[in-house]
Amino acid sequence: MSELTWRLGLGETATAVIITADDFGLCHAANVGVIESMTTGLATSASLLVPGPWAKQAAATYRGQDLGVLLAITAEHELLRFGPITHAPSLLGGDGGFAGSVADALDHADLDEVRKECRAQLERAILYGIDVTHLASAQSALVTRPEFFDIVLELAEEYRLPLRLLSGSSDLGLGFPARQLAKQAGVIVPDRVIETSGTGLRARLDEVIASLVDGVTEIVIHPAVESAELEAFADDAKRRVDDLRLSTHEAAFKAVLRDHGAVALGWKPLLGLARRSPSSMI
Numbered sequence: 001m002s003e004l005t006w007r008l009g010l011g012e013t014a015t016a017v018i019i020t021a022d023d024f025g026l027c028h029a030a031n032v033g034v035i036e037s038m039t040t041g042l043a044t045s046a047s048l049l050v051p052g053p054w055a056k057q058a059a060a061t062y063r064g065q066d067l068g069v070l071l072a073i074t075a076e077h078e079l080l081r082f083g084p085i086t087h088a089p090s091l092l093g094g095d096g097g098f099a100g101s102v103a104d105a106l107d108h109a110d111l112d113e114v115r116k117e118c119r120a121q122l123e124r125a126i127l128y129g130i131d132v133t134h135l136a137s138a139q140s141a142l143v144t145r146p147e148f149f150d151i152v153l154e155l156a157e158e159y160r161l162p163l164r165l166l167s168g169s170s171d172l173g174l175g176f177p178a179r180q181l182a183k184q185a186g187v188i189v190p191d192r193v194i195e196t197s198g199t200g201l202r203a204r205l206d207e208v209i210a211s212l213v214d215g216v217t218e219i220v221i222h223p224a225v226e227s228a229e230l231e232a233f234a235d236d237a238k239r240r241v242d243d244l245r246l247s248t249h250e251a252a253f254k255a256v257l258r259d260h261g262a263v264a265l266g267w268k269p270l271l272g273l274a275r276r277s278p279s280s281m282i
Contacts, residue, residue: 002191002216013214017257018266020218020220021043021222021223024048024049025054025057028054029229033241034058034224036248037243037247042264046067046068047068048068048130053080067125067131069132069135069136071136072098073099074101077234080234082098083096084098086117088110088117091108091117102141118152133266133270134271140195149181153181156185161187162271165193186274190215190216193217196243198236200242205252216265221243222240223248226241
C-alpha cells in the first residue's frame, strides 16, 4: 500500500506513473523531442536543464506545462560543453565546462559553490516565468552523497517542491537514509524511480512492468528527434530517438501501462501536496 497515492486521492492500492522527459534544454533535438513527447506522447512532465545550451529556447515554449528543474553540476557529453551559471571554479572541468563525470564533479566541488549554483539554476527557471513543479538531479549526482543531498533537500524544503530520489532499494546502498530524511523534512518524493539514461526505455521495459505496483513510479526518459546535431555529439543519440519513438509513436509502452491499470500523473498533484501540507503531516 502507498501513503502517497492515498494522499493524492487515488487510494492506497493505486498504481500511478509519472513519465518525465529529461534534458529539456540540452539541444534543439531534445527540445523538439520533449515537446512532442508531452503533446502527443505519454510524457506527463519534463525537467529543464537550466545551464543547457538550449535552455532559454526551451523556456520560451513554456505555457504552463508540468515542468521541473534538473539541477546539474556535470556535462557528460564530451563534444557538447556547458558550465555553471554562477562563478564556481570548483565545478569546472579542464575545458571550462562542468566536469564530465559525476565522480570528478563530486571530488572537486566546493559545497558553497554547489549551493549557490543550484539555487541560481532554480531561480533562473522561476525568472523565466516557470511555475516549477519538482526538482531532480542530472545523473543523480547530487543525491548520492549526504553533503550534496543536504543542499538539494534544503532547496526542496524551502521552495516546497517535490524531489526525485533514487528508488528505495538503491537508497540502501547510499550509506545514509535519504528517503527518511526527505520525509522528516516534509518533502514529497515518488515511491520509486526508473532512470533510463545509458540504456534507453526499451531496454528497461521488463523493469518498468515489475515496478507497476502500488504507489507512484516515476519513469525518466530522454526523448529527442533524429538530427545531424544530435548525432554529432551524443553517443546515445539512437537511444534518445528510440525513447521518443516508444513513448510517442508506438503502442507497446502504452499497452503496458493500460494492461496494468496505471494512472498517468504529472508532478503537479505532488506539488499541490507539498504546497498545502506542513511537514508535520508527512
